[in-house]
Amino acid sequence: MSSNIFIFDTTLRDGTQGEGISLSADDKLKIAKKLDQLGVHYIEGGNPGSNGKDIEFFQRVKSLNLNAKLTAFGSTRRKNSVAEHDANLLKIVESGVPAATLVGKAWDFHVHIALQTSLEENLAMIQESFAFLKRNSMEAMYDAEHFFDGYKNNPEYALAALKAAKDGGADWLVLCDTNGGTMPNEIAEIVKRVKAELDMPIGIHTHNDCELAVANTLAAVGAGATQVQGTINGYGERCGNANLCSIIPNLQLKMNYDVLPADQLSMLTNTARYISEIANVHMPVGQPYVGNAAFAHKGGIHVSAIMKDSKTYEHIVPELVGNKQRVLVSELAGQSNIISKAAVLGLNVNTNNEKTKQIMDHIKQLEHEGYQFEAADASLELLLRKAFGDWKPAFQVESYKVNTERKQEHIVSEAVVKINIDGQQIYTVAEGNGPVNALDTALRKALAQQYPDIEHVYLTDYKVRVIDETDATAAKVRVLVESTGKQNSWNTVGLSGNVIDASWAAIVDSFHYALLSLQKVNVETPNQASQAQDYVGLTNI
Ligand SMILES: CC(=O)SCCNC(=O)CCNC(=O)[C@H](O)C(C)(C)COP(=O)(O)OP(=O)(O)OC[C@H]1O[C@@H](n2cnc3c(N)ncnc32)[C@H](O)[C@@H]1OP(=O)(O)O
Numbered sequence: 372m373s374s375n376i377f378i379f380d381t382t383l384r385d386g387t388q389g390e391g392i393s394l395s396a397d398d399k400l401k402i403a404k405k406l407d408q409l410g411v412h413y414i415e416g417g418n419p420g421s422n423g424k425d426i427e428f429f430q431r432v433k434s435l436n437l438n439a440k441l442t443a444f445g446s447t448r449r450k451n452s453v454a455e456h457d458a459n460l461l462k463i464v465e466s467g468v469p470a471a472t473l474v475g476k477a478w479d480f481h482v483h484i485a486l487q488t489s490l491e492e493n494l495a496m497i498q499e500s501f502a503f504l505k506r507n508s509m510e511a512m513y514d515a516e517h518f519f520d521g522y523k524n525n526p527e528y529a530l531a532a533l534k535a536a537k538d539g540g541a542d543w544l545v546l547c548d549t550n551g552g553t554m555p556n557e558i559a560e561i562v563k564r565v566k567a568e569l570d571m572p573i574g575i576h577t578h579n580d581c582e583l584a585v586a587n588t589l590a591a592v593g594a595g596a597t598q599v600q601g602t603i604n605g606y607g608e609r610c611g612n613a614n615l616c617s618i619i620p621n622l623q624l625k626m627n628y629d630v631l632p633a634d635q636l637s638m639l640t641n642t643a644r645y646i647s648e649i650a651n652v653h654m655p656v657g658q659p660y661v662g663n664a665a666f667a668h669k670g671g672i673h674v675s676a677i678m679k680d681s682k683t684y685e686h687i688v689p690e691l692v693g694n695k696q697r698v699l700v701s702e703l704a705g706q707s708n709i710i711s712k713a714a715v716l717g718l719n720v721n722t723n724n725e726k727t728k729q730i731m732d733h734i735k736q737l738e739h740e741g742y743q744f745e746a747a748d749a750s751l752e753l754l755l756r757k758a759f760g761d762w763k764p765a766f767q768v769e770s771y772k773v774n775t776e777r778k779q780e781h782i783v784s785e786a787v788v789k790i791n792i793d794g795q796q797i798y799t800v801a802e803g804n805g806p807v808n809a810l811d812t813a814l815r816k817a818l819a820q821q822y823p824d825i826e827h828v829y830l831t832d833y834k835v836r837v838i839d840e841t842d843a844t845a846a847k848v849r850v851l852v853e854s855t856g857k858q859n860s861w862n863t864v865g866l867s868g869n870v871i872d873a874s875w876a877a878i879v880d881s882f883h884y885a886l887l888s889l890q891k892v893n894v895e896t897p898n899q900a901s902q903a904q905d906y907v908g909l910t911n912i
Pocket residue numbers: 388418420421422446447448449450474475476485486487496516549608
């Protein structure tokens with residue numbers, strides 16, 4: 372391993388400057404705990420001089436006794452004032468954390484335009500603010516705002532800003548590519564020059580406006596930076612910050628730096644997903660390292676090869692970052708995709724045979740008609756189980772009917788469902804706020820008579836897509852439904868020329884899937900049942 376790199380997480384500060392991200396104090400505490408478990412070295416909790424929520428966070432976070440060093444963020448003192456009376460600096464000290472990060476201007480243009488003060492006054496603001504922090508015994512980082520743009524415009528002044536921070540006692544000089552417009556070669560060259568000029572620990576803080584934040588961070592580290600600032604999932608102002616979920620594994624697994632212990636690196640995927648849930652921001656499936664599709668294989672040629680050796684199409688072992696390999700089945704599949712998927716389900720299909728080919732052709736035909744199985748794993752599982760003779764449906768649908776009626780201000784839908792379970796006909800009626808909701812409720816009510824646990828299954832997402840748009844009158848509708856049980860969620864698909872019928876098909880598949888495990892638990896002895904659940908895998912609702 373090479374030398375240590377310090378990870379400075381600013382998800383709770385710069386991350387919250389991203390559009391659509393707003394975290395409560397409780398959210399921030401949960402995220403701080405998670406980041407600490409991951410093993411980051413610094414957690415920038417927020418701006419105590421900005422809002423009450425951040426002040427509350429800093430008050431409450433102390434009781435968590437985190438290993439990571441907490442840092443409070445703010446700016447250098449206001450122009451023409453004194454640090455001791457600066458409300459923002461006082462709040463930082465009052466926050467009681469051991470470290471602080473102050474942003475200060477390093478680009479002469481910004482001093483003139485944004486601060487509207489003299490170049491000398493800005494240097495005094497920097498120097499005096501750091502001296503104030505050091506008098507209060509804090510570890511102090513200088514976030515040299517727009518450092519790279521400043522250096523390109525006026526290198527003497529940009530370096531003078533760094534020297535002012537150093538003279539004030541700053542412990543770290545963090546070079547910021549605030550507008551995110553610098554290229555990796557420029558970053559490397561400028562970091563090297565700063566290293567040669569000033570004997571100080573250097574950090575890097577980049578933004579993603581040219582989609583280069585990760586590359587720029589790595590270039591800076593290669594040139595001698597030892598503190599890396601970034602956020603989980605790259606949240607941050609405008610196009611975001613440098614994404615730590617890519618930087619950490621790149622540094623550790625590709626560039627051989629000592630960043631996190633291996634067992635903590637394997638928490639990366641879980642951390643990224645947990646924080647995306649709290650931030651309520653959907654993660655792109657193709658997000659490197661931690662995305663759901665980061666190790667998902669779709670093309671038949673790829674799957675055929677990974678079954679021989681995963682290295683053929685995987686740049687790392689996914690488990691190193693806590694992710695896992697997935698095989699998708701679609702019209703681009705070959706027999707290998709089916710065999711691999713069936714093996715995961717515990718189905719005994721281990722050789723290429725005529726049956727596998729028939730199923731593959733059937734799936735391709737269905738996808739050609741408009742089905743889509745890669746986003747409907749549960750429907751695919753039912754299809755495979757049926758094809759390999761492993762599935763007996765728990766119920767048969769006899770009929771359904773649904774009406775929607777508006778009475779003055781109220782719209783109500785009523786569904787009537789007739790199903791058959793082991794020869795016994797069950798007939799239910801239910802109301803809902805729409806036809807899909809009414810059908811879902813009526814079917815659940817019918818099944819609950821024999822499978823009470825089905826009450827825990829909810830429809831949690833519903834997507835409709837009109838396909839075959841070139842022929843609008845004959846267009847088909849594809850409905851994807853996400854359902855959630857006590858522990859898992861799963862997706863099913865329905866296709867029809869009628870949106871209600873497509874929805875019904877997707878709902879029926881969802882309940883069939885849920886009943887796979889309930890059915891097994893009901894028919895087996897307790898011991899066999901737990902084996903059956905392991906065997907069924909995903910389907911323990
Ligand atoms: C590059 C970055 O990401 S920096 C961090 C950006 N993050 C944020 O701004 C989020 C938190 N900010 C806030 O809550 C508010 O902006 C506050 C509390 C800091 C300040 O609020 P206000 O006092 O109302 O000022 P406002 O936000 O309108 O303007 C910023 C002021 O800070 C001054 N300022 C900007 N940078 C600095 C600096 N490095 N040092 C000192 N003063 C600065 C500006 O010149 C401006 O002063 P002016 O009002 O005399 O023109």
